[in-house]
Amino acid sequence: MKKVLVSLALWLFAVTAHADVAVKENFMMCSTTPFILQQDSVLKKSNTKNNDTLTATYKEIFDDPAIKSYFSMSLGSSVRSGEVSNKVSDENSMQLLEIGIKPGVLFSTLLRCNENQIELPKELKNKVISYCFKQDKLLNRAHGEKILLNKVLENLQLKMVQTDALQDVIVITLTDSLKLSQAKVPAKEDLNTTQIQTNGTTALSVQNGTVNTLVTQLQSIVTIKVEMEKVNQLNGHYHFIINNDSFEALQQSLLKYGLTATKVQRNLQKYIFTK
Incomplete structure (x- = not known):
């Protein structure tokens, strides 16, 4: 009888621990608590199911005038595109929010070139990026684009080489x-x-x-x-x-x-x- 009770207790402990981890992971995806100024969030994989949640989360940050500097992004395989917002208050601030943009399109936009001038690793060709970016105290728009480019490269652990062809x-x-x-x-x-x-x-x-x-x-x-x-x-x-x-x-x-x-x-x- 004691062995049965011990086994039951261990089983209940394992289920509770697993549920606790699931709750914590879900909280990290949906809560606004992690969104601290100047802190980059951890890269997370996204899919079609959480596009709406991701959009809502980013939109809340995007529309909050108290948050002046912020960056977060996720990488997924979904081809579904969501909300696209672009606000530039002046030359010294930038706000961008895009859901489901192709990496080649994003990089060509930030580098002000054509998509065929971008060569990506094979593992990124069928992926999409969702991100929210806010930055103030910029020298100009090009300064903001350079900051965003560097943040995306850092998150994706990519190196960029420029050549002629x-x-x-x-x-x-x-x-x-x-x-x-x-x-x-x-x-x-x-x-x-x-x-x-x-x-x-x-x-x-x-x-x-x-x-x-x-x-x-x-x-x-x-x-x-x-x-x-x-x-x-x-x-x-x-x-x-x-x-x-x-x-x-x-x-x-x-x-x-x-x-x-x-x-x-x-x-x-x-x-x-x-x-």
Whole structure:
């Protein structure tokens, strides 16, 4: 009988200890207690199930005006994207919150380059990053981007090497100004850019945008550098619908607006990330 009681007591102790650990781990994920100024939280894996909790937790910190300096991030495999917030009060402060952003997109944004200039380790190519960053007392925006980049590199235990490499560049030139003028609209409406489905294909829709807006949007979609020759001379606002299923489809769509796209190779900076 005593042996049975002893075994039962040991079993109850083990269950209680396990439950206590689970509660503590859950508290660390959801409580705002760990969020101390200037303290980086431990890197945690995230998944689709805790995206909502993570967003809510980060949002609370993001919206708290008393917290001036903060950074926390998690790495996961979820492709579901959540809230994206970007507030820059002035040149001396920065607030960023993103859920489910691809590492290559984040690094290309912080380094102000194109995604094809980023080379990542294989283990990061199918991952996403969620983070919340707040920083005051900055010299300028570039200063804040450098601080965030270093924090992300430290959390992911990555090293960055910068080199030069030949890479594809799409160059767009105006070859028929009459066709372009037919797409011109008065600059009265708000700018609207979106990806749409038309006739079974994917297209970029730019409503009331400049040619420079078109170039910027195309660059984010095709993930390689896009240049427009003499873009400063084209100050009008236009409506564009550009098929971007392939480079050939892109070329055909641009021709309708008197724009010609060609691929050339240029020596560009390459950022290589390694463990």
